[in-house]
Amino acid sequence: MCGIVGIAAAASAPPLDISQVSAMCDTILHRGPDEEGLYLDDDRRVAMGMRRLAIIDLAGGQQPIFNEDRSVATVYNGEIYNYRELRTELEAKGHTFRTNSDTEVIVHLWEEHGPDFVDRLNGMFAIALHDLRAGKLFLARDHLGIKPLYWSATGKHLVFGSEIKALLETGLVERQLDVDSVRQYLSWEYVPAPRTLLQGVYKLEAAQCLLLDLSTGEHELRQYWNVPHADDSTATWSDAQWQEAVAEQLDVSVRAQLMSEVPLGGLLSGGVDSSLVASAMGPLKAFSIGFNEASYNELPWAQKVGAHLGAEHHVKIIDSSVPALFDRLMHFMDDPIADFSIFPTFLVSELAREHVTVALTGDGGDELFAGYETFLAQRAARTWNLIPAALRNKVIAPIVDAIPPTEAKKSTVNKVKRFVEGAQLDPELSHARWRIFVTEAQSAALLTPEALGRAPTDLGAHIRDLTRRAGDRSDLDRQLYVDLRSYLPDNCLTKVDRMSMAVSLEARVPLLDKDFVSLAYRVPEHLKIGPDGLKTLLKRIAAERVPRECIYRQKQGFSMPMKTWLKNEYRARMEELLSKRRLTAEGLFNANFVEKLKSEHLANRANHSHALWALMVFQDWRERWSV
Structure with a gap:
């Protein structure tokens, strides 16, 4: 490495x-x-x-x-x-x-x-x-x-x-x-490949x-390679045969990635994917972090998995000093992403590096086996679309939009608000529309007229292009293909690479072993999204290896309470980077609209944490690298 x-x-x-x-x-x-x-x-x-x-x-x-x-x-x-x-x-x-x-x-x-x-x-x-x-x-x-x-x-x-x-x-x-890429970055929190923020x-x-x-x-x-299509060789396989084949290939892929002449361990979140990888590693040094905020904290689940596997388990609780990491982490964001989870990814990598030089992670399972809740939102949108458009857009949506967000990570209110926001976007973007944090209309208001004239690319252009490149696949496999070719490398893997390499830790991803990926794309749809929810097959395998209650629970994800931090720990930094005087002088963003985003967020009338954080990261990047 x-x-x-x-x-x-x-x-x-x-x-x-x-x-x-x-x-x-x-x-x-x-x-x-x-x-x-x-x-x-x-x-x-x-x-x-x-x-x-x-x-x-x-x-x-x-x-x-x-x-x-x-x-x-x-x-x-x-x-x-x-x-x-x-x-x-x-x-x-x-x-x-x-x-x-x-x-x-x-x-x-x-x-x-x-x-x-x-x-x-x-x-x-x-x-x-x-x-x-x-x-x-x-x-x-x-x-x-x-x-x-x-x-x-x-x-x-x-x-x-x-x-x-x-x-x-x-x-x-x-x-x-590249102003056109700036617009893409603000909406997706990353710049879709092959472009960057620099022309x-x-x-x-x-x-x-x-x-x-x-x-x-x-x-x-x-x-030189593309994700293979499903073929007829496995058309008659039973669910049990699929479970055996995927479990066996998982073990083979993990074992292959244990080669090392230096200490090795695993990053354990307590979720399905990291638990599966850990279960196949044998004697295990595991590393996990926790949060004081209950709705963000998965540490008890990770500890339960670690204890079940007999791991030498090292844990760390994230405290109020974390926001002070801003300057340190931004040095590694020369190809910036606005994913909040750079913080926990860095901290768990830092913890692991105290004991090992190599760590296996569970990245990739969501993109292979449909683990994101956006897939459920896409299915729910079918029912939503049965409601007359006038009632949806002129009555329900404004009422939902007026409800203040809650501090909890995935409260019912926050989930409903997020669903309605995404459901109003272009249905051609499929489940990816719930990843857009600055819409076409918002970016038109956010950028100055001159900047907007230099940003002609449709926000969904890369999604449509990848959907075409996916070829003749099922609807679900096309969506997974788009994730595998964009969201995974441009956001998730960029985050893992940057934050692990920041502390000189080699992060390996056995679920993205080429042979495992090829097998996963042949798995039938009902074993990805089934009656028992998302990531059906991986959950069945995991439930046989670690405590079942750790597997069949609500997905939390690896994130941070940024919406709260912007009101407290990061407020001064936000005001500095997004000051009206500074934005007006630079001429890229509409300073009045940014002021509106800040005031609504601080008054808890709306959760603009994603847009505000993306702007902060961008402003720091531009100053840091003299662009």
């Missing part, structure tokens, strides 16, 4: 210097505190670097790694869980290995298969590879987008890195705000690779 950086220069550009990539590496020291690896080819046209967090082959796994004649070099971030099988195959074909690291299979697979080799990997990775003979630079990101990779073509250079701050360090990337800076998408011809300067992007 580490971070990677690099620059490729055209023949007409000044020769590169090793100090350039060393400076890039310094910006991501937190990703790999153990050592630095640098590479510069003889022509000084390709420079690559990495910061290493040593996990496998501690003594011999230093990067860059080369093939036998040093004509192929690579730096990479991640873990390849099937590297031993691949190594055996490559050795049988005559390849010679000099290390015991998983990295070395990359250069030899390239020799055998060229760019197609990447689909043979099972793991999480961001790869940069230079083939000197062919004059090619190759970049690739793992199948599900677990590890990040950013890039920018700047005319005479192609710059890449695990974090945007590394690209900015080169001075080759303009800090030009010309892109995310390499999940299962995507980039091939640069160094002689011409031309590059091409292609998707």
